Amino acid sequence: MVKRNGLWKLTQLRALMKNVQAGGIREKGIQALIVNGEDAHQSEYSTERDQRRRFISGFRGSYGTVVVMYDKALLWTDGRYYTQALSELDPPEEWTLMKEGLLDTPTIAVWLASNLPPKSAVGADANLISYTEWARLHTSLTTAGHCLIPLPENLVDKVWADEQPASTANVILPQSLRYSGQSAGDKVRLCREAMKENNVTVLVVTALDGIAYLLNWRGSDIPFNPVFFAYVILTLKNVHVFVDRSRLSQEALEQLKNENVDPIFHAYADIHVFMKEIVNSCMDQDKIWISNKSSYALHADCGEIKKHTDITPISIMKAIKNPIEIEGMKVSHVRDSVALVKYFAWLEDKIKNTKEHVTEISGATQLEKFRQEQDHFVGLSFTTISSIGPHGAVIHYSPTAETDMPITDKELYLCDSGAQYQDGTTDVTRTLHFGEPTSFERECFTRVFKGQCRLSTMIFPLKTKGNYLDTLARESLWNVGLDYLHGTGHGVGSYLNVHEEPIGITWKPHPDDPGLQPGMFLSNEPGYYEDGKFGIRLENIELVVPAKTPYNHKNRGFLTFETVTLVPIQTSLLDVSMLTDKEIEYLNNYHAKCLKTLKPFLQGAEKIQALKWLERQTLPISR
Template identity: 85%
Template sequence: MVKKDGLWKLTQLRALMKNVQPSGWSLIRKKGIQALIVTGEDAHQSEYSTERDQRRCFISGFRGSYGTVVILHDAALLWTDGRYYQQAMSELDPPEAWTLMREGLLDTPTITAWLAANLPSKSVVGADANLISFTEWTRLQNSLIDAGHDLIPLSENLVDKVWGDDQPAPTANIVLPQLLRYSGRSAGDKVKACRNAMQENGTTILVVTALDAIAYLLNWRGSDIPFNPVFFAYVILTLKDVHIFIDRSRLSQEALEQLKNEGVDPIFHAYEDIHVYMKSFVQSCSFEKDKMWISNKSSFALHPDVATIQKHTDITPISVMKSIKNATEIIGMKAAHVRDSVALVKYFAWLEDKIKNTNELITEISGATRLEQFRQEQAYFVGLSFTTISSVGPHGAVIHYAPTAETDVPITDKELYLCDSGAQYHDGTTDVTRTLHFGEPTSFERECFTRVFKGQCRLSTMIFPLKTKGNYLDTLARESLWGVGLDYLHGTGHGVGSYLNVHEEPIGISWKPHPDDPGLQSGMFLSNEPGYYEDGKFGVRLENVELVVPAKTPYNHKNRGFLTFETMTLVPIQTSLLDVSMLSDKEIEYLNNYHVKCLEVLKPLLRGPENIQALKWLEKQTLPISRPNCNLAR
């Protein structure tokens, strides 16, 4: 039997690249392509994908959620960001065949710059146009053309051909309703709001491809992609009709009835007919009267279908609509974070007791499993919102580390423990990170932890004008680290969905600008998660989910309106890890007030003999801190 290892996969793929025979491209004088671009996204440009769509992982071995692979006949490269440098180095298969391109470092060229410098003259680069957004495809194509090369869409996916019969089958799980008591707004009202936006922008057709946008619009939820309550479908809205492209056999009767009761009577089509329908639909449109709203975030492959009519390519109105939570969603998100915080408090209390008072061995995996069990005890629990990052010592420096049977190690009192986890509840989505030490940290670990906390505090307490871009706030969280020459190579915050994707576009707080960021507005939820990572030694990250709320200010310049954050996560920060002498009075007051709130909200939920351990831990962890020789009472 042939050993289908990484080298075999690359060899097979390169053989296919030599025999590609694209048609209709005048620049191609002979068969074959000189380079192939492989992504890990699906046809909806989802951040996380099903096993079937993890082509980047299949061909490279790299399992991270972000990165782009470029294959040449004599080279194989992976571009990924700072979250995944260490992970990629350990997973690329075979390591000697791959070059890791550390995106975000000053000396790392972009994909197109590297290709321009390394491809033979007049080379042809191929890719699956279904798996790359219109924005990214256009950027790549223009840069390659400027360098004398070309980018072409392939008629078949070459990685799929290498994968063959071993490629997992598509997922097609049941679709269920998201009840109005959780969504707070009917599907009919959301459709109406979309049509109002369409008319304001002079469009008569709206194409919706993002899976979380479709789930939000229809008040449906699914489970096609792990951890994300979405399902595979497309939606096309006209000013009169709602067209849904999905296998109807997947729809529960409850989902169908709720959609009708909420004022939407859709026309159904097969999922696979999206291209056929769009082409036939466009043919019946008038160039003068009709204009299609199709986001540049959608796949490049969809855009040629509408080449004969006018296009509006802004992000869809649903993107902003779902980012600004309504009153019902805000209540649900707050309640979900309270219950989730109860689970975390129970876990950390249990874990500390096991480490300090027993000989029982708790590992990264068994710890994560116990945490999930505590979450399962909470009302409205559906599942995790991502794989729990349960990481000890050096593993904490691997920013998106996920323990495996091969890497699993005990959690002890000798090293830092970083736990980044979250859950999906019917009324909300959570994401929280805490770093703890159950023994004596080094002075440097303590300093790093304190500087990370100072950054989180600085961002959480900031007051800023309405619609400030998240990108402008990023430096606040890094200021204390930058001052001593430290930094972290990931964003500071991401949008959080309401029983939707834990990473929700288009908002975020990062050193990289979010091009479609509409600006922060009241009702948005974002994470606040600065960190620091010492390769091979430890990682520190603190993460809370914040709600954007109106700020109370003595002035309101030109009636602009000012905002701030309200922290949803209610899990104590380990004060024994702090160097209190580094904290300002304001930071001490902030933390003490935060801990008062943690205790006041969670204590009533930890009654009964079964919760004594958790309650004692909570009370201890929320004791006020003060500078030496100061006496700050609660």
């Protein structure tokens, strides 16, 4: 039997590329193939079946795009994954890592335009690329004399063949009004109001978290994300749901009916046929609302009909949590913080007192057990990043049996983790040292904390876009020539995706960002990473709230953040001499809130270890 290693996969893929019936500029063969790791809904995380980028390259990260040519194979990914990609690309001699985000790294479109042979054809699966990205590639390639063509079948799937995992189709359950705070009927009504305001008669919903939010249903088709594979098409009269009906629990069907939604069901695979039918039935004055984030294939189904391509109204509704969702997010973060306090207390005791052997994996397993004790726990919101020493510099490191290392008192320990609860989604990072950190580690940790504090206490005008705030978290690092190569914050769902569009705090342009508004939840997570040595990140989840200011220029309205994560920050890692009075006051107040809020949940003999740890970690600091 042929060993299906990385070189074999590339060889087979290149053979298929030569036989593609390209049309256009060339009658046969494509000179480059674009492969990403997304599904037909442009999801950030994918099922095993949709991990085409990983299959062909070996790279396991959640972000990146592969370009395969006859003599080259390249991976574009961002700073979260540079180190990881270099260790995973298979075979390494066949691959070139393109470090997205660095000034000297061209975009895929620019690189292809200047490196392809004259009049080349580039192929891609149009179902797996958003309209925005397709249009960008098409413009650049056409201008350079090349062409971009949608392939009739996915070439990676042909190489994968019968070893490709099956599709997931798990049961779909209702999300009770007790947690959602708003009926599906009301959400549909608000969507139709937005449709009328924008003179559209059809709304196409493809984002899986948007569909789950709209229908008040939850699933488990994608690991860590409580979503399910479906499409929704709203008209001014009907709700069309494309899903395998056998997956729907009776409770989900009954709840939808009770929330005044009577859907018309279609097979999931019929979406393209129906799209063409509904386009054909549209009048000349009709317009279809389909986000540019949706696939190019669905946009192509629209033909010549007029389109409205803004993000869907569901994206904004979902980002601005209602009072029930806000309360759920707050209390779920309290329970989650209890679990983390128990874990860090347990871990410190194991390392300092019992000298028991705790590894990155066994530590992550124990943390999950503490979370499982909490009410309304469903599962993790992503794979726990439990990383000691040099592994902490791999920003999205995930320990494996081959890489698992003991957690000791000799190096920094970075733990980034989160959970899904029925009433909220959590994501928190803490960096600790159980021994004596170096002066440089202490300085870096202090500068990261200063950045987090600066952002958390900032007051800003209503609807300020997140990327305007990004530099605040970096200022202290930039002052001494340090930086981190990931965004500072992302939106967080309410028992939905832990990374929730369209809001974020990053240096990258975020054109769909509607601006920060009360009720939004975002992460605040500056960091610093020294390759091969250590990683530092501090992450809290922040709720956007109105700010109290003496003035309100032109009634614009001003906002600030309320921190809902309540896990102490290790003061022994801080160089207190570097902190301002305001920063010391902020930290002491934060720790007082952690102690006051969590102490009632840590009563009893079996919780004394966690309570004592919490009391020690929240002692006030001063210069």
